[in-house]
Amino acid sequence: MLLEAIFRTLRPDEQVYVWRKEPHERSLFDTVDEVIAYANSNPESDLYFGVSPRVRGDYDTISRTCVAWADVDLKDFKDNPDKAARAIATFPLNPSFIINSGHGFHVYWLLEGEVTGAEAQEICRGIMRIVGSDPTHNALQILRIPGTTNWKDPNEPALVVVMVSNPGTRYDAGDLLKLTNLGEITINVIATGSTKGFPSRSERDWHVIRELTAAGVSEETIYTIADQKPVGERWRENDYRLLKHDLQKTESSYGDAVEKFIELQDCLFYKGARGLTQVSTFTIHPKKLLHDAEGIREDQLICIVSAAGKVWNDVLFPRSAFSSQSSLHRNLPSMFWQWMGNDYQTKQLLVYLLSRLEEAGLPEAKLTQVIGRHSNIWVAKDIVMSSTTVYNADDAEYLYRSRSWSGHHARIIDIAPNTQYSFPEDEDYRALCKTISRLLPRINVPENSIPIIGWFFAAPLKQLFNDVQIRFPHLNIFGTMGSGKTAALQDIFMPLMGVHRPTTQTATTTNFVLRAIMASTNGVPIIFGEFRESGASERSDFQSLLRRAYNSGMDSRGRADLRTETLLLLAPVIVDGEDSFSDPALKQRCITINLHPEDIRPGTEHNSAFKRLREFPLQTFAARYIQRTLKETGASLLKRYADAAKRIEKLLPKSLPDRVKNSCVIVQIGLDLYNEHMTKWGTKGVEWDESMIKANLSNSLLQLSRGISRTYVDDFTEAIVGELAKEVIQRASPFVYLYDIRLNILWVHLTTAVHWWEKTQRYRGKSSVAMVALRAQLQERCDPVDGYVIPETPMTSSSGATTRCFGLRLTACVDAGLNVPDRLNGKVQKIMDRVI
Incomplete structure (x- = not known):
């Protein structure tokens, strides 16, 4: 029943991953029945299954997740099954399945819908913190198949059996995540029904209801908790009439908080039993509720803070800042901002601020730390726009804030590309397009300039390529000193993408900075300059991140608080230097361009075109082109890809590696978009012919005619x-x-x-x-x-x-x-x- 419940909606483009320990064997199955038959034919084997469906034909790429899980190891509970069972019961919702794995328990909570791998990891990470299980929250997790055998102890093999089976019990994923953010006291009260610290059961229940509603848990899930857990005994006694009454009270709890707080002379006072007490030296005026666009971080409030006659605009407060007075202190960087309230008053402050926001119509937006495309909206430091509209900050669906506004007082420099977009008059823009059309292909020899054009003009669609599971290649430009690598990128191509005063990053910086840079944008290229193969080994973080960015676009690292920070490495990456990559795997993941000084020497056509072109306001070109790309959808991009692939396949050997073909197709799509945009503005585009393609591929292939890639x-x-x-x-x-x-x-x-x-x-x-x-x-x-x-x-x-x-x-x-x-x-x- 477990496998049927987890994979009940398995799609034709998905498969179930199964791993056999001895002998080592990996398999992908089209149906659950095939998995069950395989397990039944190998009952004495160590068999594991992937809890998340895999993309067809790929062992290591998940498509979605329909379950949350915990791996409870008995050794963490001194080999005491009763202690482990009590730990499982501490989670506010009962599991759908509990499997005795032989040396512990595999616990599952079925989901009503589906979530991404990153969302599943966040839920499982929270469950792990509450239950105290192994940190097995990776979406690629494999767990034992019931009915098979655990050979961890060869002398005492154990049968993997189902202990609890409730296949009809499913939960909302959002509620599961919200429950993991509850305080320790609330979790203990729900699990035990204890009234310790409360005058009566009524006060205990009111505390739980307030915590659940403040966390945003749905009413349906609250009723489920009342039905399953000891804390619900009072509510069950009267057929949940008291629970309904308590929930109705929470709907008016804003009013209670509003009455408690009074603002006087840029200070907050709290009305208690003994009169007014000053709790702050500042006031907070909420402007908008912000939800994380990537679905990873918590909600935040963007506020105006006033203190001592001074005003601070656009200050962000994360939800966790209001969990305790110490948490709020960590989010108060100014010496003028002092909070004197206790934990309860801190929590009430959030309710008070939400009530103020509700009075203003509860304005909401999505907050992102990533410059680029979000759905059909382009978000940058200076602008938010759709394909037809430019939004002001009050109306925008998305807002950008750099990682320096992470809610902590320690700030870092904003490392995202510095974009500035503008909209010149139509006639001025038409003249600029004609100039670009005439000069851009001529700034270098065509076999070099044209593929660079294609790559750059495909870059704003990097996020959309990722959404439809098409890999986007890196751009590797190499050549000796004086070949024009940096000048072409910084003076021509980056301004064409709207980047003001482009800079290059170094590939030898720390892993943290590399990850942050590659996660700062999903559509504006970033440059890593002065790359030297002799200074970057195969084991370097940089090359490892490049491979990861191409393959999955995701990087997860552990933090000191046992949480995992996941970054989406979606930046279109350019690497320039005197060396190209020697790693064959990286070569196949790149468009490789070899520039030569003799091609751009003074007096040549290319040198003249370069000097003339960089004198024009190239940065003003970007905004209208990006609006053009925002009209593309996943379906239209797949259609473009199929059309471009047919044209490329006619020009290249059939034996060419798929990654190399894919890179050529991406360049062709970029050229198609460039040509269409130029045609719209009354000028001509460019063509990428067979000789140019083959000249370019010779930089990364050993034998183009036979499609042989260079290897070690x-x-x-x-x-x-x-x-x-x-x-x-x-x-x-x-x-x-x-x-x-x-x-x-x-x-x-x-x-x-x-x-x-x-x-x-x-x-x-x-x-x-x-x-x-x-x-x-x-x-x-x-x-x-x-x-x-x-x-x-x-x-x-x-x-x-x-x-x-x-x-x-x-x-x-x-x-x-x-x-x-x-x-x-x-x-x-x-x-x-x-x-x-």
């Missing part, structure tokens, strides 16, 4: 052949090899060659791969037609020793596109006879 084995081959091709060979050989001068084949002993190569790569600050991976890649290059490697073969040296070596056909290496000589000289052969 190609770097390895170039390194060892290059070492032996040196004019002077050291007397001590760096590795074991034998050169057959007659057949022009270099035989290499893999173990010794890999040890030398790894040492060389470390010295240069570059990355390598394990020998087992390199051996597999060598075997892939053993194709008798396209390959340049001969499989491992026993070789005998002049001394009679036998060792297995891979053979490298040097002529085939050159044909494959490797940068190696087609022959080695006789000195190599003689030295190797002596060494071997």
Whole structure:
């Protein structure tokens, strides 16, 4: 029943992930019945299932989540099942299922609808804090399948059994999350029904009702708690009539708070049994209730604060600031703002502020820390606009606030792109478009300038690409000093996207800053400049974040308070420097452009076009183009993608890697949008022909004609052949090899060659791969037609020793596109006879 309940709405584009521990096996199933049949046929195996449906064909990408869960390990409760059961019962809602996993309990709360992975993680994280379970809140979590066997202790295997089964019990995900934010006292009272600290059951129940309604818990869920938990005994005794009465009282609780607080001379006073007591040296005037646009952070109030005759505008207070006096103090950075109230008065202050906001019509908006596209709205520091309208701050559906306004007194510099948008007169804009159309493609050779145009003009749609699960490539521009990398980006392309005084970031900064930069925008490009491969190894945070940003667009890190902070790494990323990426995986995730100084020397057409174009107000181009992109929807983008893919496939080899094809399609979509916009304003666009595409792809592929991507084995081959091709060979050989001068084949002993190569790569600050991976890649290059490697073969040296070596056909290496000589000289052969 568990699996049927969780995956009852499994869609055709989703599958259920199952993992078998011994022997190790991963599987994806189309239906729940297939999973159950598989489990029934393997009852004595360690079998796990993914609690979230997977995107079809992908083990590691979830599509949604329909359940919340907790993994309760008995070792955390001194192996006492009763203590563990009491811990589970502390959560305000009873589980839908409890599974005895053999050494603990897997607990599930079914959801009425579905949530994203990030939302599920937030709910499970809150449940973990209350129950005290293992921190297993990742949306990719796998748990044991009932009816199988737990072999954690081989001497005492345990059957995984269902203890509690309520498949019809489902909960609202929003209410589950809100319940996790309740205070410890309230949670304990709900779980135990204790009246300790309360004069009577009536005061106890009123406290619980106020806390639940203040947290925003729905009335339906409150009735469920009353039905399930000990705290509901008084309400159940009279058929919930008293509960209905208590809920009606909360509807007028604003009035009680309004009567309690009085504002006098920029100070707040509280009316108590002993008269007026001053509780603050400031007053707060709420302007708008803000909800987090990403659905991760708590609600906030944007307010005007007055104190000592001074006024502070647009101050943000998160909901958690009103949970206690100490929490409020942490959100009061000014020396003029002092709070003297107690915890209860602090909580009442929030009710008072909400009542003031309700008097103003309860204005609401969504708060975001991300510049770019949100639904069909573009949000920036200076503007909020739709495809047809520019909104003022009072009317905007979204508002931007940098991470420096996180609710804490410590601020950081706003690292989001500094955008400034304007709307020139139509005639001025039409003239600007004609100038851009004439000069922009000519600022460099077409095979370089045109793909950059395509990438930039697709960038404002990065969020929409992500929504329809299309990967967006990074832009890697490399070239020697004087090739115009930084100038083209900062003086031309970034202003075209509305960025004022563009800056470049460094790839060698801390992981925290890298993540914050890459999460600061979802449609305005960011630049990481002066990249050098020798200073950034494969294990660097930067390259790891680039891969993660391409694959999932999400990065989660633990915090000191045991919470997980999730950032959406959706910024369109540009990396420029003298080096391109050597990592083959990153190469496939990039549009790679190689610029050359000779193309833009003074006196050339390209240099002249660049100088002329940068004199125009390029920043005024952006706003109207971005409004054009806001008309695109997920459906229209998928249609564009299909059309562009057909055109690209006609120009490229069928064997080209999918990631490389996808990158070309993205560029083509950007060019289509650019051309359509230019046509609308009475000028012409550009074309990306076959020769330009192939010239560009040669920067990242080994053999374009056969669609062969460059891998580490190609770097390895170039390194060892290059070492032996040196004019002077050291007397001590760096590795074991034998050169057959007659057949022009270099035989290499893999173990010794890999040890030398790894040492060389470390010295240069570059990355390598394990020998087992390199051996597999060598075997892939053993194709008798396209390959340049001969499989491992026993070789005998002049001394009679036998060792297995891979053979490298040097002529085939050159044909494959490797940068190696087609022959080695006789000195190599003689030295190797002596060494071997």
